[in-house]
Amino acid sequence: MSDELVVVTVTYSPGPHLNRFLASLSHATDRAVTVIMSDNGSTDGAPEEALERYPNVRLMRTGANLGYGTAVNRAVAESLKGDAAEAISDFFIVANPDVQWGPRSIDILLDAAARWPRAGALGPLIRDPDGTVYPSARHQPSLIRGGMHAVIGPLWRSNPWTAAYRQARLEPSEREVGWLSGSCLLLRRAAFEEIAGFDERYFMYMEDVDLGDRLGRAGWQNVYVPSAEILHDKGHTTGRDPARNLAAHHTxxxxxxxxRYSHWSQAPLRWTIKAALAARAGLVVRNARRKQAKGRR
Structure with a gap:
């Protein structure tokens, strides 16, 4: 295969973020790049403007808001159609349209992939707009560690379970992790195809945790590569309706x-998990709505 790289981004009225995403892409790699915008029903005209402005961009309309993972799967399948399919790379990028690329960030990820032949997913260091490092490389959420993070985290942010789950006290280093933020991933096609891509039951949130878990179970690795950096303005999506998004996260x-606890004998555990998540969702959603109401005054 050639060096041509497919970059998939899911658009849903991305506004000016999309232009910054595409304009900064030239800083990330010297390779030939084709960007597939998998559009979930944008109404702001941004994908159409990008199509006119950037010759390496394709627009694929999904026909509805199908959710993040489903839209990615459709775009990846689309990239394999036609005569050009034989010319694309063994890897592809999945990234949110509110990402801005750091210098050589994609090339650095590809170099790391050569060092980690069993890496199914590789992720960069992610900075928030204020420059702080987002904890994008984490352990899988075990019942105790993940449960304590979920229940205690909103009340005691510096608790040890959250810190352990997020690996927040570790210095950035290239290493294998449990899962990586889906806001920017370099994915190996063979690994992605082996596990049948994203689980389409997830409309939004946790699809990246699930992907990392299933890659690990299939014998692939999730590798954090902090020498590659991006900036992620994640507030552009969560800010639209934080209460709705928080509820979706808990679902x-x-x-x-x-x-993960699907055996019939674990039914009481599932009931407990469901009740705890419902209680937590009620708390954080109410808080989010109060903040929204205050912001409108």
Whole structure:
């Protein structure tokens, strides 16, 4: 295969973020790049403007808001159609349209992939807009560690379970982790195809945790590569309706945990998890709505 790299981004009225995403892409790699915008129903005209402005961009309309993972799967399948399919790389990028690329960030990820032949997913260091490092490389959420993070985290942010889960007290280093933020991933096609891509039951949230878990179970690695850096303005999506997004996060969390504790004998555990998540969701959603109401005054 050639060096041509496919970059998939899911658009849903991305606004000016999309232009910054595409404009900064030239800083990330010297390779030939094709960007597939998997559009979930944008109404702001940004994907159409990008299509006119950037010759290496393709627009694929999904026909509805199908969710993040489903839109990615559709775009990856689309990239394999036609005569050009034989010319694409063994890797592809999945990234949110509110990402801005750091210098050589994609090339650095590809160099790391050569050092980690069993890496199914590789992720960069992610900075928030204020320059702080986002904890994008984490352990899988075990029942105790993940449960304590979920229940105690909103009340005691510096608790040891959250710190351990997020690996927040570790210095950035290239290493294998449990999962990587889906806001920017270099994915090996063979690994992605082996596990049938993203689980399409997840509309939003936890699809990256699930992907990392299933890659690990299939014998692949999730590798954190902090020498590659991006900036992620994640508030552009969560800011639209934080209460709705928080509720969706808890729904996806239950789907993830119920899958991992699916035996009939674990039914009481699933009931407990569901009740705890419902209580937590009620608390954080109410808080989010109060903040929204204050912001409108």
């Amino acid at each position: 996806s969390t239950y789907t993830f945990l119920a899958d």
